[in-house]
Amino acid sequence: MPAARPSLPASKLTDARQRILVVDDDADMLRLLSLRLNAAGYAVTTATSAEAALAQFEAERPQLVISDVRLPGRDGLALFDDIRARHPAMPVILLTAHGTIPDAVEATARGVFTYLTKPYDARELMDKISQALALAAPASAPAPQADEGWRAEIVSRSSRMADLLADARMVAQSDASVMLLGESGTGKELLARAIHRASPRSGQPFVAVNCSAIPEALLESELFGHVKGAFTDAVSNHKGLFQAAEGGTLLLDEIGDMPPALQVKLLRVLQERAVRPVGSSQSIAVDVRILSATHRDLEAAMAAGQFREDLYYRLNVVTLSLPSLAERREDIALLANHLLSTLARKYGKRLSGFSPEALKALGAAPWPGNVRQLYNVVEQVCALSTTPLIPLSLVQRALRIPAVQVLSLAEARQRFEREYLVGLLKMTDGNAADAARLAQRNRTEFYRLLQKHALTPGHFKAEDGTSPPVAPERHE
Structure with missing residues (x-):
């Protein structure tokens, strides 16, 4: 049996490219696949048997293994079992010929990342490779550069989020009011805090108030303050959140749920840059930058008479729209591993990450609750896990999806x-x-x-x- 041979010099394999081990006893297939992967920018090592592949695996430690099922001696399924026993989080892609399909289906259920039937579609293979390597991402995001500390809480590798953050960094330098739009759980408050940290006001307070969480009767007092005796329970003077945020930034979260009567008073505060506490005849000047956020369609609310048009244009000088988690799926594995690392410290657990099939389930989930739902799912699996590697069954339980596949x-x-x-x-x-x-x-x-x-x-x-x-x- 010919010995395994690297398709690139050893010195080349020390570069920053992602490493893939390809195993096939068909020399022509091996050469073709190596050329294709090299052209795509990957560092490739090859082997012609399971035994040679294991030796190459320990020497090079790839980030992905692609193997034919039919190999001389021990087959690709046995190779997968050996790799899984040593490195449970390593993704493996199997290439199969007709007649080995049942074995491949069984292997997928056991944890193989995916299988493709020969002759495989080149584009599909490259897509599966990208997905597998994304799922094998490091357990935590790279440390932000010194000038990126303002957005340290926002973990992302997606181009859409990169564009959004570039706009946020730019608008942070001004004092313009910003409207943050996005579904619940997409991270609007995190982005608001990042804008504050990147602004000239970063040394002053950041105050957030959820306009839908405070009863209408108390919201005016919370925002603008009150004086002693203004109402039954007003036993002393109380500074409102506008005054608490003096010199800094005030986030009005869920602004779309603000009662119409209070919208009028908020508009007056924004125009006059002064608040009048409840029960007082005197106004108090305030210097506050306003950020607002909502998951509602405010234009539809204006058309229905539920939101004032003049207030909308006062708040919406600049609009930033956050994508849903489903629109930035390339971030799911990165976020899940980052959250797992954070929560493992909270629970005092030693967790190494998610199994490949568990990450696949996370990546395929619909995520109606966005990043907030992902946090809850990761927290649940972290609390319940009894092994260092989070298994598929725990993720399915947290996502409330059946463990048995249901076909249409x-x-x-x-x-x-x-x-x-x-x-x-x-x-x-x-x-x-x-x-x-x-x-x-x-x-x-x-x-x-x-x-x-x-x-x-x-x-x-x-x-x-x-x-x-x-x-x-x-x-x-």
């Missing part, structure tokens, strides 16, 4: 039809005519079915040259 009717029919055809071809030793007769279909129609499922009869011929018995043709 169309998917179930497709799967049954394919398995039925595979069974017929195995039974008839790859004889399509006999298989068509057993299925009670004419040969042309049967070949169409085989083509639909990418099945080649020749791949099912018995290796010993003998043919199994075929049931006699049935006549109705």
Whole structure:
């Protein structure tokens, strides 16, 4: 058996490129795949057997393994078992030929990242490689540079968030009012704090108030303050949040839920730059920058008469829109690992990360609650985990999805039809005519079915040259 050979000089493998170990005993396939991965910017090491692959694995420590299922000696499934036993979080992609599909499906259930059938689609393979490497991201985000401390709490690698943060950094230098738009849980308050830290007001207070969480009767007093005796429980003078934020920044969160009567008073404060505490006849000057946030469609609220147009334009000098978590899926693995690291310290646990299949489940979830929901899910699995590596079952439990895969009717029919055809071809030793007769279909129609499922009869011929018995043709 030829020894494993690196496709790049060893010195090249010390660079910053992501490393992939490719295992296949077909020299032509190995060469083609190596060339394609090298061209895509990856550092590639190759091996022609499972034994050679394990030696290369320990020497190079790749970030991803791609292996054919059929290898001389120990097969790709055995190689996967060995890798999984030593490094549970290592993603493995299997390449399979027809006839090994059931094994590959079983392997996927056991933790293989994915499998592709030869001949594979090059674009699909590159997409799967990107996904696997993203899921194998480090457990924590890189430390921010010195000039990025203002956004240290915001963990992201997505281009959309990078553009948003660039706009936020720019607008932070001015005193313009900013409206932050986005679904609940997308991190509007985190972005508001980042804007404050990047602004000239960073040395002064940052104060946030949720306008929907305070009863209408108390919200005016909370915002503007009150004097002693202004109402029954006003036993002393009270400074409002505008005064508490003097010289700094005030975030009016969920501004879309502010009662109409209070909207009028807020508009007056913004125009006059002064607040009048409840029960007082005197106004007090305030110097506060206003940021506001909402998940509501304020233009629709204005059209319905629920939000004042003049207040809207006073607050909405600059608009920043936060994407939902589903719109920045490349950040899910990074965020999950970052949160796990943070929460592990909180719970005093030694956790090494998520299993590949657990990260796949996180990456595929819909996330209606966005980053806030992700935090809750990670906190739950952190609290309940009894092993260093978070398993798929805990993530499924936290996401409230069934542990058993539920197929749609169309998917179930497709799967049954394919398995039925595979069974017929195995039974008839790859004889399509006999298989068509057993299925009670004419040969042309049967070949169409085989083509639909990418099945080649020749791949099912018995290796010993003998043919199994075929049931006699049935006549109705």
